[in-house]
Amino acid sequence: MLWWLVASPAAAAPVSVTDFTGHEVRLDHPARRIVALTPHLVENLFTAGLGDRVVGAVRYSNYPPAAKRIPRVGGYNSLSLEAIVARNPDLVVAWAEGGSPDIVRRLRALGIAVYVDDPRRLSGIARTIRDLGVLGATEAVADRAASAFRRRIAALRQRYAGRAPVTLFWEVWSDPLRTLSGAGMTGAVIRLCGGDNIFADAPTLAPQVSIESVIARKPQAIVASGVAETRPQWKTYWQRWPTIPAVAHDHYVTVPSDLISRPTVRLAQGAADLCRGLDRVRAADGKR
Numbered sequence: 001m002l003w004w005l006v007a008s009p010a011a012a013a014p015v016s017v018t019d020f021t022g023h024e025v026r027l028d029h030p031a032r033r034i035v036a037l038t039p040h041l042v043e044n045l046f047t048a049g050l051g052d053r054v055v056g057a058v059r060y061s062n063y064p065p066a067a068k069r070i071p072r073v074g075g076y077n078s079l080s081l082e083a084i085v086a087r088n089p090d091l092v093v094a095w096a097e098g099g100s101p102d103i104v105r106r107l108r109a110l111g112i113a114v115y116v117d118d119p120r121r122l123s124g125i126a127r128t129i130r131d132l133g134v135l136g137a138t139e140a141v142a143d144r145a146a147s148a149f150r151r152r153i154a155a156l157r158q159r160y161a162g163r164a165p166v167t168l169f170w171e172v173w174s175d176p177l178r179t180l181s182g183a184g185m186t187g188a189v190i191r192l193c194g195g196d197n198i199f200a201d202a203p204t205l206a207p208q209v210s211i212e213s214v215i216a217r218k219p220q221a222i223v224a225s226g227v228a229e230t231r232p233q234w235k236t237y238w239q240r241w242p243t244i245p246a247v248a249h250d251h252y253v254t255v256p257s258d259l260i261s262r263p264t265v266r267l268a269q270g271a272a273d274l275c276r277g278l279d280r281v282r283a284a285d286g287k288r
Contacts, residue, residue: 020118030137031091040262049141056087193275226257253277
């Protein structure tokens with residue numbers, strides 16, 4: 001017998017939260033069938049104790065391993081309304097920065113509850129997990145996970161707050177050369193580790209930049225995530241410009257993309273990896 005057929009009256013009671021856009025998400029009972037429209041929300045649902053209720057996901061939903069077996073409802077920019085509705089969800093979780101806002105509007109018009117996630121700060125990850133726990137009546141599991149994440153971030157902040165800043169260039173891609181600004185979650189992680197992003201003031205989140213501008217700003221470190229995984233020889237690109245301090249001193253730092261680009265509890269591990277990498281640069285330069 002399914003759990004909700006034998007649940008207590010309290011477990012079947014209505015639940016509600018306010019999502020990141022200010023929209024109140026109300027359910028007559030805790031969510032039983034959930035569709036997640038980004039990989040990071042699939043992961044957050046598992047973290048909140050709701051993995052067994054995720055009945056639809058998008059391509060690249062690869063963590064935890066069980067997520068690979070969830071039926072697909074499209075991709076990042078190719079969501080299928082028909083496939084989502086066919087999964088008969090009572091809750092859809094979406095990301096404000098991904099997919100299609102039109103999908104959210106159309107789902108709500110069909111009477112399907114949609115929670116929109118949009119964490120801009122590290123604390124937002126904990127909030128998302130707690131919200132999902134409320135919507136699924138798994139608050140105890142969600143609260144433990146959120147609290148553990150907050151403790152790990154607080155410990156990193158305490159450890160690295162007084163360290164000497166390290167100027168860095170964050171490489172998203174090399175052709176064309178693309179980086180990240182100081183906005184967004186990755187910017188928050190860089191600051192947490194005492195990094196000083198040389199393009200923090202860029203007006204867009206992922207601007208295209210020139211090699212001349214990188215040379216002029218003299219980064220002490222070059223950091224890469226996804227490009228380091230898809231192009232193992234990515235460092236050879238930089239050897240043409242030995243006047244850049246990071247190149248001259250072989251100060252390269254890599255972080256697995258899934259650990260640093262997805263707003264999940266694993267971001268604490270990605271942050272720890274970045275912090276250690278920047279500390280190696282400090283140690284080599286005789287600065288702590």
